[in-house]
Amino acid sequence: MPVGYLQLFPGGLAPDSSGSGNNAAALSYEVSGAAQGTNSPKAAQMKLLFDAATDEHWLFQFQIPGDYGSGGTLRGRFKMASATSGNIQMKGGQVTSVDSSTDDDALAFGTADLSSVVVVPGTQGQVKEFTIALTDANRAANRKSLIFVGRNADAGGTDDDATGDLELLALAFEYTTT
Amino acid sequence: MAILTLAQIFDVWARLMRNISDLRLETSLTKTDLRAAVEAADVWVDANAASYNSALPIAARTALTAKQKAELLMMVVAKRFEVI
Numbered sequence: 543m544p545v546g547y548l549q550l551f552p553g554g555l556a557p558d559s560s561g562s563g564n565n566a567a568a569l570s571y572e573v574s575g576a577a578q579g580t581n582s583p584k585a586a587q588m589k590l591l592f593d594a595a596t597d598e599h600w601l602f603q604f605q606i607p608g609d610y611g612s613g614g615t616l617r618g619r620f621k622m623a624s625a626t627s628g629n630i631q632m633k634g635g636q637v638t639s640v641d642s643s644t645d646d647d648a649l650a651f652g653t654a655d656l657s658s659v660v661v662v663p664g665t666q667g668q669v670k671e672f673t674i675a676l677t678d679a680n681r682a683a684n685r686k687s688l689i690f691v692g693r694n695a696d697a698g699g700t701d702d703d704a705t706g707d708l709e710l711l712a713l714a715f716e717y718t719t720t
Numbered sequence: 721m722a723i724l725t726l727a728q729i730f731d732v733w734a735r736l737m738r739n740i741s742d743l744r745l746e747t748s749l750t751k752t753d754l755r756a757a758v759e760a761a762d763v764w765v766d767a768n769a770a771s772y773n774s775a776l777p778i779a780a781r782t783a784l785t786a787k788q789k790a791e792l793l794m795m796v797v798a799k800r801f802e803v804i
Contacts, residue, residue, distance in 0.1 A: 624741050626747065627748045700750075705753075705754055
């Protein structure tokens with residue numbers, strides 16, 4: 543079956559950072575230090591910085607595409623600000639509202655879904671992929687949905703032991719189309 | 721001088737990682753390695769605090785507070801190793 547994509551980042555919104563375990567990632571704008579090509583602007587991009595010591599998160603609010611058939615995976619690409627060794631682990635969650643049924647005033651994410659442990663690139667500036675299979679029984683075409691992504695910085699052991707910020711560069715919601 | 725508490729060690733460790741990230745300083749140290757380094761530095765400071773104090777001229781030793789002596793040491797070390 544064909545695969546559908548919905549680009550989530552750049553975009554999204556910060557959690558409100560109240561309470562505990564609800565910290566927001568830092569939105570940042572990066573301008574490349576490399577020389578410009580002839581008649582071209584400087585390369586620049588948005589990125590989300592995820593702390594290495596404290597779990598941080600970002601939210602995405604959208605309508606599930608009309609060609610949604612099944613599945614639900616977050617596929618993202620990141621680089622590390624400093625680290626050239628160690629591992630990272632990302633986490634995510636999804637909560638979808640069923641029309642005329644779900645109380646959308648009282649949404650709550652379940653236990654976070656985790657990515658595999660990913661070895662960071664050994665060279666600073668290189669990009670790598672992570673995926674998270676999302677658990678959400680309510681997914682269906684055209685339903686309103688909320689997703690979060692975060693770094694499992696307090697995973698402990700070697701699951702997330704890479705030093706310094708993780709920089710999220712792109713994130714998509716991937717699914718199987720009808 | 722008391723050894724840092726776990727919460728203080730965490731704070732120093734987290735600040736160091738933020739500084740490293742802000743400056744985009746490449747490092748092959750893992751979080752565990754860096755945490756061990758913070759703890760080792762804390763132990764060293766504790767073991768050598770009296771020695772540092774006695775190395776200061778008597779005027780400064782008696783006039784400066786412990787916090788001022790710490791700031792003096794921080795400035796000298798930072799300048800010596802080109803942190804500032």
